[in-house]
Amino acid sequence: MHRTTETVNAVFQPMAHAGQEGWQAQAEVFWEVFSVFAAVGILVGVVVVAYMMYNVYKYRDSEDASGEVESVEVGELPRDAMSKKSKKLFVSLALSAVIVIVLVVYAYTALLYVEAGPEVEEDAEMHVHVEGYQFGWDFEYENGHVEAGTMRIPENTVVRVTVTSRDVWHNFGISELRVKADSIPGQTAETWISAEEGEYLIECFELCGDAHSQMVATLDVMEEDEFEEWYEGTNPEDETEEAEG
Amino acid sequence: MASVKKYAAIYVVLLVLAAGKFVFFELDQVFGYWDAFTGVMALAVAKTALIMWYYQHLNEEPRSITYLVLGSYFLVLLLAAAATFSITSGVY
Amino acid sequence: MSELPPKSSVKRWLVTTNHKDIGILYTVTALFFLVFGGILALLIRAQLWGDLGDGRLMSGLAYNEAVTAHGLVMVFWFLSPFAFAFANYLVPLQIGADDLAFPRLNALSFWLYAFSGVLLGISFFQGGTLDAGWTIYAPLNLPAYTPSIGSTTAILALFMFVVGVTASTMNFLVTIHHSRAEGMGLMDMPLFTWSILLTVWMMLFAFATLLAVGLILASDRIFGSLFFDATTEGGSLLWGHLFWFFGHPEVYIVFFPALGVMFEVFQSFSGRRIVGRKWVIAALILIAVQSFLVWMHHMFLTTINLEIKTLMMALTIGISLPFDLIVFALIYTLIKGRIRYTTPFLYSFGALFFIVVGGITGVFLGAIVLDYEFRGTYWVVAHFHYIMFGGATALFGGLYYWFPKMTGRMYNELWGKLQFAVFFVGFNLVYFSMFAAWETPRRVFEYVEAMTPIHRVGTVGAFILAFSFLMMFYIFAHALRHGEKVGDNPWDYTRTTEWAVPSPPPLENWEGRPSFEGGSLNFVSKATDGGHASAHDHEGHADHASIWPFAISVSMLVLLLGLSGLTVWNGREITGVSTGYAAVTAIGTVAFLGSMLQFGREGFSAPQPAVAERWPFEGMDKNKLGTWFFIASDIMVFGAFITAAIFIRFEAGWTTWQPVTDSIYGLVNTFILLTSSFAVVLALVYARRGSKKGTMAAIGATMFLGLSFMAVKAVEWHEKFFIDGVSWATNVQYTTYFMTTGLHALHVLLGLMIAAWLIFRTKEGAYMDDDRPIELFGIYWHFVDIVWVFLFPLFYLF
Numbered sequence A: 001m002h003r004t005t006e007t008v009n010a011v012f013q014p015m016a017h018a019g020q021e022g023w024q025a026q027a028e029v030f031w032e033v034f035s036v037f038a039a040v041g042i043l044v045g046v047v048v049v050a051y052m053m054y055n056v057y058k059y060r061d062s063e064d065a066s067g068e069v070e071s072v073e074v075g076e077l078p079r080d081a082m083s084k085k086s087k088k089l090f091v092s093l094a095l096s097a098v099i100v101i102v103l104v105v106y107a108y109t110a111l112l113y114v115e116a117g118p119e120v121e122e123d124a125e126m127h128v129h130v131e132g133y134q135f136g137w138d139f140e141y142e143n144g145h146v147e148a149g150t151m152r153i154p155e156n157t158v159v160r161v162t163v164t165s166r167d168v169w170h171n172f173g174i175s176e177l178r179v180k181a182d183s184i185p186g187q188t189a190e191t192w193i194s195a196e197e198g199e200y201l202i203e204c205f206e207l208c209g210d211a212h213s214q215m216v217a218t219l220d221v222m223e224e225d226e227f228e229e230w231y232e233g234t235n236p237e238d239e240t241e242e243a244e245g
Numbered sequence B: 001m002a003s004v005k006k007y008a009a010i011y012v013v014l015l016v017l018a019a020g021k022f023v024f025f026e027l028d029q030v031f032g033y034w035d036a037f038t039g040v041m042a043l044a045v046a047k048t049a050l051i052m053w054y055y056q057h058l059n060e061e062p063r064s065i066t067y068l069v070l071g072s073y074f075l076v077l078l079l080a081a082a083a084t085f086s087i088t089s090g091v092y
Numbered sequence C: 001m002s003e004l005p006p007k008s009s010v011k012r013w014l015v016t017t018n019h020k021d022i023g024i025l026y027t028v029t030a031l032f033f034l035v036f037g038g039i040l041a042l043l044i045r046a047q048l049w050g051d052l053g054d055g056r057l058m059s060g061l062a063y064n065e066a067v068t069a070h071g072l073v074m075v076f077w078f079l080s081p082f083a084f085a086f087a088n089y090l091v092p093l094q095i096g097a098d099d100l101a102f103p104r105l106n107a108l109s110f111w112l113y114a115f116s117g118v119l120l121g122i123s124f125f126q127g128g129t130l131d132a133g134w135t136i137y138a139p140l141n142l143p144a145y146t147p148s149i150g151s152t153t154a155i156l157a158l159f160m161f162v163v164g165v166t167a168s169t170m171n172f173l174v175t176i177h178h179s180r181a182e183g184m185g186l187m188d189m190p191l192f193t194w195s196i197l198l199t200v201w202m203m204l205f206a207f208a209t210l211l212a213v214g215l216i217l218a219s220d221r222i223f224g225s226l227f228f229d230a231t232t233e234g235g236s237l238l239w240g241h242l243f244w245f246f247g248h249p250e251v252y253i254v255f256f257p258a259l260g261v262m263f264e265v266f267q268s269f270s271g272r273r274i275v276g277r278k279w280v281i282a283a284l285i286l287i288a289v290q291s292f293l294v295w296m297h298h299m300f301l302t303t304i305n306l307e308i309k310t311l312m313m314a315l316t317i318g319i320s321l322p323f324d325l326i327v328f329a330l331i332y333t334l335i336k337g338r339i340r341y342t343t344p345f346l347y348s349f350g351a352l353f354f355i356v357v358g359g360i361t362g363v364f365l366g367a368i369v370l371d372y373e374f375r376g377t378y379w380v381v382a383h384f385h386y387i388m389f390g391g392a393t394a395l396f397g398g399l400y401y402w403f404p405k406m407t408g409r410m411y412n413e414l415w416g417k418l419q420f421a422v423f424f425v426g427f428n429l430v431y432f433s434m435f436a437a438w439e440t441p442r443r444v445f446e447y448v449e450a451m452t453p454i455h456r457v458g459t460v461g462a463f464i465l466a467f468s469f470l471m472m473f474y475i476f477a478h479a480l481r482h483g484e485k486v487g488d489n490p491w492d493y494t495r496t497t498e499w500a501v502p503s504p505p506p507l508e509n510w511e512g513r514p515s516f517e518g519g520s521l522n523f524v525s526k527a528t529d530g531g532h533a534s535a536h537d538h539e540g541h542a543d544h545a546s547i548w549p550f551a552i553s554v555s556m557l558v559l560l561l562g563l564s565g566l567t568v569w570n571g572r573e574i575t576g577v578s579t580g581y582a583a584v585t586a587i588g589t590v591a592f593l594g595s596m597l598q599f600g601r602e603g604f605s606a607p608q609p610a611v612a613e614r615w616p617f618e619g620m621d622k623n624k625l626g627t628w629f630f631i632a633s634d635i636m637v638f639g640a641f642i643t644a645a646i647f648i649r650f651e652a653g654w655t656t657w658q659p660v661t662d663s664i665y666g667l668v669n670t671f672i673l674l675t676s677s678f679a680v681v682l683a684l685v686y687a688r689r690g691s692k693k694g695t696m697a698a699i700g701a702t703m704f705l706g707l708s709f710m711a712v713k714a715v716e717w718h719e720k721f722f723i724d725g726v727s728w729a730t731n732v733q734y735t736t737y738f739m740t741t742g743l744h745a746l747h748v749l750l751g752l753m754i755a756a757w758l759i760f761r762t763k764e765g766a767y768m769d770d771d772r773p774i775e776l777f778g779i780y781w782h783f784v785d786i787v788w789v790f791l792f793p794l795f796y797l798f
């Protein structure tokens, strides 16, 4: 894992330093890759469509049409078309191949970065286990405390998130932070979060039953101290006693 | 069409191969689990080839029919192997 | 029953087996489902408008049903059948054939399709239809989460649809590989026919997998087996793999015919031949092959490992390159042409625009980091509508293009253009707005407030789009009555041979035998056909009518409808049988078997052409070729079951499982089946020698051995059920064991029925000068033996 992170950081170095503490959150990575793709995509789209329109107009059938018709006898086999020149075709193909491959290789380095997660010291990292169910989310902390409906995490801290499901297939996603993971019964998917203070919307992105639309939760990113205080106050021992009693 | 003799000979070979499969798993002091597994699969492929080639007469049909059937087997193999590989923890 | 009533009679349309009639039936039925799916779409869009004063239009459940049915109807009951309407009508005309290879089977495919749609319609009234999305993810697809009877019915409807499709696939494969007129090599085929050929090749493997998926799911829902319930053993992911192994090729399956239409229309209205024809064909072949290698790009966010994701990403990007080539070829074809802006051309050109947009946004999805965010959002919805509905756009162009051929009348060109303009505007309003609202989760109607205006634009667009379809129906209805009559070839620059015959073409398509010897179409008249004439005449008279395809399909509908309510015989006890449903099942079963028998007994002659191009299957009888295609797809069906068994066992920990049954049963049955294979070979030897007694004895021996196999199986299962007290509902290991070997046992049973029929016919002296049926039975029976060669180790040794 760490090996790949290093090579990736070599590529992502400049941005890595731009973000706080030397790494980028997923939203930043996404935004950057998306911008590049969008720029290239729009450019290519505009060029192709403009070229289409230009030709379809230029070679329209009219009095002074410049084009000419090839042999059009009904029932003639298209053998004459087999030998048509296709050099231009391959030049365009090669060009598009270069664009697409460069884009994807670039995006792949970003993927390896996201897969590995930022390099942080072990104890700076936190872990929350998410369990989806019809229709809500449970968040389990390292001390065993389970919180329903609201996920609380400290700001600017890398939080490792593991996601599973109690019943059917859901998908745990926070649009604003560009974080997403499948919530599949019997499987555990992984992702990570790091965010500024604030509240974010958690939604379900996989059809899971009649209240799928309402299957939301809140991510509450708290100030360090505030979070500590809250976390100290959670005592799973008490909770189980309460539940049993 | 081959002669009855030839068909009979193939039949005998098939019986022996089938028995061979069983034997692999009976002699568990000699063969480990995965050795036996591999051996049995090899025998199964050999049997399949014999049945297809001589009994289903692929040897008399255009070669394309053989490719058609191999295509199907390949896709099954691909599906089973790739799906199963996808849930391993990978090679790293 | 072979005389065909006139077109004005209803009966004609129930009994016809002619490819052009069937093409018309497909067109009308597919358009009906377009309206059905379209109404569901309007309901969805209305729900997305927001609060309508006193809450939303539909409950969450109803919304999910609408979304699910919309997807299923559009993909399965509209798009593919619409494409195959043209395929039915035009492929025989384009390759110079009289009809499809198996006309009666073709009628059966159609009726199975039509009545499977009726079954889906019925499911709405059985406590609500399926509400798990068209991707039907597990375990939401199980009765525990989707308990309505209608959900089961919808799955069975899909299954019935797939049975029809499978038959149709084999029919087209045999037709194109077996009935091309003299002189028409594969590379000489029109591009529309090429696209259909590659489509059916993909369907052969993909739909067989879906057939297995349908069987597995139906077994989980009706018999309580545990494939997809086994979530700790990877049941959910198993669904993902099996479904998308079918599902990715499926998106090309619905898309290829549209490309075929675009090639034809671009050529016909620019007066130019396609640029780089052979490279375009090569690109299509490449895509068809690669389509089976990228399915996990629909599973990037699941728990599959990084290596396989990387591989799938590379292959996904790889598959976009041949697409690029095709797009460029289409554009370059226009250059130096004399382009006519007819309605079909506008539609095809519009489709090209949609595909460019859809393709570019697809590349975004192929990049995994981006897909991580796009997954499950409106980005995906927009992407695939641009591509798939873009494909449908080309098909509407095809409808305008071939309308004069199919009806003999011309539509109003000005209205057509106007209609296209409305369509184009509506389309972009609906789907482009989705890119703007892409963060909205898919299949959700309560989205963040800020997105409301964008979704409302989409809703307005949807109603404009719907209006454009009303216009289209009006234009065609008007043209049917008042349209100008057209001759053979109303367009000037066409070259394919459907334009060489009258509009609409006569029942038998051609006067004389078409031939492309010498590079263009000419007819070998019966008088000058020399040696071939007698062969042609000898096979002579073709039948065009049979009621049994219709009867089989109706009875299958009844049978499946009954089954839908028969939940759960879990191997030990029957729970939840309603006598009503049981009675319906019984009636359906009897009617089904009866009409199948009549279908088999009816003499129906569909002569194969004496002279035809058959590469690469020269010298084969059409029935044998069909049998081999059937075997190829059956391999996929068993392959899916075996994959399920392997995948689940692997996830559970391979060596933690021991065989659940004594290997001696498997071994004995292996010897029995091998011996029966030998007996079948002997039957053929005796038939060739003309020995009636020998043949009967050998088939008799086969039957005896087959029955012995079943007897051993009965002992084995008896032990399981009544001594060990286990069934397939005990745990997932038993599920894989019982269901896979059970499917095999069903194959043995079917074989036994055919064998009984063969003995009966041999006794009547049937096969002494034509032993082909015995050979075909042998091919099937050996295949059943081969399957056992693998099942024996998998369930009795490993």
Ligand code: HEM
Residues within 6 Å of the ligand: C135, C251, C252, C254, C255, C297, C298, C316, C317, C319, C320, C323, C358, C359, C360, C362, C363, C364, C365, C366, C371, C374, C375, C376, C380, C383, C384, C387, C388, C391
């Ligand atoms: C440039 C070529 C293409 C690329 C790179 C591409 C890529 C993808 C990817 C990666 C997805 C998965 C998105 C997700 O669920 O997260 C997807 C979805 C989809 N694509 Fe494409 N695609 C391409 C062309 C096509 C074509 C030609 C069709 C159909 C004719 C198509 C139909 C679909 C459909 C139906 C889905 C969504 C299925 C669902 O989840 O319901 N795509 N595409």
Ligand SMILES: [Cu+2]
Residues within 6 Å of the ligand: A170, A171, A204, A205, A206, A207, A208, A209, A212, A213, A215
């Ligand atoms: Cu959900």
Ligand SMILES: [Cu+2]
Residues within 6 Å of the ligand: C247, C248, C251, C294, C295, C297, C298
């Ligand atoms: Cu795909």
